[in-house]
Amino acid sequence: MRVDLRRLPSPDDLLILLTVARLGRFNAVAETLGTTHTTISRRILALDKQLGGRTLERSPHGWELTQLGASAVTAAETIEETLGSLSGLIRQDQHALSGLVRISTSDGFGSEFVTPALVRLQRQHPLLNVEMLSATRKVSQNRSGVDLEIVVGRTDVSNAQTIFLSNYYLRLYASPAYAGEFGLPETLDGVGQHCFVSYVESALQVAELGHRWSAQLPMPKSSFQATSVFAQVEAVRRGAGIGLLPNFMVAGTPEFVPVLPDDFQRQLPIWAVARPESLRSAPVQAVIASLKEEVRSRQELLAG
Amino acid sequence: MRVDLRRLPSPDDLLILLTVARLGRFNAVAETLGTTHTTISRRILALDKQLGGRTLERSPHGWELTQLGASAVTAAETIEETLGSLSGLIRQDQHALSGLVRISTSDGFGSEFVTPALVRLQRQHPLLNVEMLSATRKVSQNRSGVDLEIVVGRTDVSNAQTIFLSNYYLRLYASPAYAGEFGLPETLDGVGQHCFVSYVESALQVAELGHRWSAQLPMPKSSFQATSVFAQVEAVRRGAGIGLLPNFMVAGTPEFVPVLPDDFQRQLPIWAVARPESLRSAPVQAVIASLKEEVRSRQELLAG
DNA sequence: GCTCGTATGTGCATCAATGCACATACCGTC
């Protein structure tokens, strides 16, 4: 039934009348609703005008409903019940996270940051299912099948929202054994005389991750190329050469020594990217919040 | 179910969302609700905050509901329906007067004023049933069975409301034939030499209507007594004697001549009396309004 | 690509609702 909403009695005023009917005194109602008796008095007066009659009459023990008031209170009870059910629904949605969230992420950052963040969230919400798709890829244009993408580098997308998570650094590293056997270069040009460990350039989707990204790094004498950052880290650890690696994966361990740390580093941003409709999902929002918390609390590792 | 009303989403905002869901554009909603798109935009924003998520998303053909928005609209529809029913109830009460109104009234005033007032009202509201109980009686203390009493004289009641209708006058009258045959007295003392037409004193409930009410009128030589004022009027008309009659029943007609009009008249108020709960009834109120209109428009007759 | 019309959002002025201080009324106690 469609009615002219401008002509209806105020539902807020009806709810106030309901509280007056329950408590019997304006002061009690004001206290309960966190307002003043004067406001209550005025709202009842306004309601009486809207309804065209008196809703309350004085009695020795406070206010009592007129016949008109009783009809109004019946309507108010229905409204209260309806609003209460709606609130209950929302509160349920917010607290009991469930369903499936699919996340695409690079394997380095994914295993180091995304995995612990998701594990922590799933411990809080056992009904939440998580799928983590590891791929070092450029941000996709449509993200079908994926709720959230964790991407590196620039993000030129027009129909999605990007949420900055953190910066991290690619730096040159070698193993102590390699350094001891072959020495380390004194300048960046000297890097060309060494074996280089890197991504497979022809298969690389994020150019910033490759050694060709800037003219600073010369063509290597020989190279060890792998599509997995874990393989690269392992290759460097085993003395295959100098590698351009994410700092957060090797920094501070004695198995890796920095190469020309004052001369070269590359800063890369990491983003979470999602469609607007995905961002309205409480689980997705919870994942984002958990990721933010993870990078926030481990900022030293990312900056190191 | 009792809920904390301070924490509930605003029902007014929910009704706005309902209108947006129906019309798809803020401008259309603003026009329908007699406000501006900026206000609509702000109210939706406020609602989204209350509900903890977005209720609407953009689509090529306007706004579309989110899942949360759909739940909110379902609640809004219930509220709209509830308010519409309440409004319908009130409108019905106000415009289509129906039911039964029982009125107790004196037979002189009743037939001259109350009857035309009620007839006029019933013409406007054919479903309104009226019972007119004629009795020249003192205002009763409980009025059971009667919605409204029309009473003469003083009204000392503690649990009812009295509404002043008008004053009228008792004056002395005789017929021209009587005057021609017996002459008219020159002073009030001379009235005692005449036959007197009056109420039955022993059965009279309203003392002010009787000739004994003040010392101004002497005991008559003989008397014609009747419980009906109509009988008294007829008796005077037929020459039974001098009568103390309501002015509005005889003034201005050639069948009655005033007796000592400058020496004697008695002013009496007429009231409508009702319990507070009767006064909340739209039909009773309508009767009172009609009575007031009747005496107002015929004030010359009452004062004459 | 430019222009126009329509839809939505921002900032400031205006208006309506509310809070606060006080007044009045009523009831119970001494």
Next chain:
DNA sequence: GACGGTATGTGCATTGATGCACATACGAGC
């Protein structure tokens, strides 16, 4: 009857909601 406590109503200042003017964005048509 006087006093104190409680309940409700009035007038003015303050706060929050809304209107108005303008800005921005988008889509359709030329």
